Amino acid sequence: MTAIVPIMTSPISGSGPVRTLVVDDSVVVRTVIERILNADPRYAVVHKTNSAEHALSYLADNAVDLVLLDIELPGQSGLAALPSILQASAGVKVAILSGKCEEGSAAAVEALALGASDIVSKPGSGSFGEQFPQALIERLNRLFDGGSTVPMPRHVPQSAPQSVAQPLACVGIGASTGGIHALGQLFQGLSMPLGVPILLTQHLPLSFTVYFAQQLSRMTSLRVKVAETGDLLTPDTVYVAPGDANLQLRKGLHGRVTIQLNPDRTPAGNLPGVDPMFASMADVYGAGAAGVVLTGMGRDGTMGARDIVAAGGWIVAQNEASSVVWGMPGSIASAGLSCALLEPAAMMAFIARRGKVCA
CATH class of the missing domain: 3.40.50.180 (Methylesterase CheB, C-terminal domain)
Known part of the structure; x- marks a missing residue:
């Protein structure tokens, strides 16, 4: 069964489609995900790759809004690369897209601990049914619909320390x-x-x-x-x-x-x-x-x-x-x-x- 788990939200930018990087070791999965997302005007797959190393190389010169990241990759795993991906692209949201990351699994909890924004359990490469495309888009829409991250001023105002008149309760x-x-x-x-x-x-x-x-x-x-x-x-x-x-x-x-x-x-x-x-x-x-x-x-x-x-x-x-x-x-x-x-x-x-x- 396909399990899609919402973790957090942020708004879809009004300046254009959500720029998406797809990182998966399967060419079939990369192609299917690209077709699903590009069929929706709110998303645009700007790059696809089969390795974390290539993804980090792309992010060094290009900004994206969303990374769909597989866990099992040749070379460095998706989990091992996750902190570097978050650091490489400020404000990027990373959704783990994996058949090895079921709800409550050690890999899922570790992904959340490392800063993943969402967990998507994908079906096998030969079993993408009619429900998965709609479910994926709906989940990503929720991921980008809600409270926003506002740019912070260079000098952050601080309130004066409040006087404490009551014991900590x-x-x-x-x-x-x-x-x-x-x-x-x-x-x-x-x-x-x-x-x-x-x-x-x-x-x-x-x-x-x-x-x-x-x-x-x-x-x-x-x-x-x-x-x-x-x-x-x-x-x-x-x-x-x-x-x-x-x-x-x-x-x-x-x-x-x-x-x-x-x-x-x-x-x-x-x-x-x-x-x-x-x-x-x-x-x-x-x-x-x-x-x-x-x-x-x-x-x-x-x-x-x-x-x-x-x-x-x-x-x-x-x-x-x-x-x-x-x-x-x-x-x-x-x-x-x-x-x-x-x-x-x-x-x-x-x-x-x-x-x-x-x-």
Whole structure:
């Protein structure tokens, strides 16, 4: 069965078709993909190749918007080449197109960790049916339809550090493209527990949520669980938003805070979304809320960050140099909402120090 998994979104440019590079070891697959995409005016295959080395050589002199990348290639594998491809073409989205990358597989999770924007499980070269072309186009349209990456000013405005008048009560983390790798660095920087619950929204589909939580539990000594409606928040537990719902909070009797999952997509099309999580944290915890925005395409998290800052809380964003895509954290920085721009490894120490100031 063909499995096509949405990971993240960004808008189709109005300046022309999406320039696409197809990298696959099969000439049949390259030809079929070219025909499918070129039949749609929104896409244009500008180059095809059967190796990662040739793809990197092409990207050295040519800009593209999308790379459809096979995993099994002669010479360097697609996964091994993925970081170099992302670095070679700023803002490019890479969709893994492979018959060896099923949902939840080790290869799929690794691709997401390295910064892949989408996972497309292709049928065999002799079994491209009528449904695959339409499904592929629809998935790519979604990939290019949603929150955008806005160019950042050369000098990013920074808000003055907010005064902290309330102890740290909850940390919320939002991430997208490249976020799994960044999260590993972030949790490695946690030398001792913060003593507060940690909420996490990583842009992933539902089918990957359990595998992601399992991987995350190997990154940290903290308890990790996929969030469920009714979960009572406890300190030093990481609650992961499932792929089909926003992670939001509800404050009940005696100040008990529980999780309430919301299946509605954000206006930008994100599900799960960082904005609803941050907004809910601001409502429940006020100045005790702290948000972290890691690498990712688009602006998800910016609106919610405004709510946290308005409530007296504070936001830390990933710096540009360490980000795979500086869309989400860059939007936070551009809006003057961040009290610090840091690499992920330094974030937990900063949060612990800042939290102690008000404890």
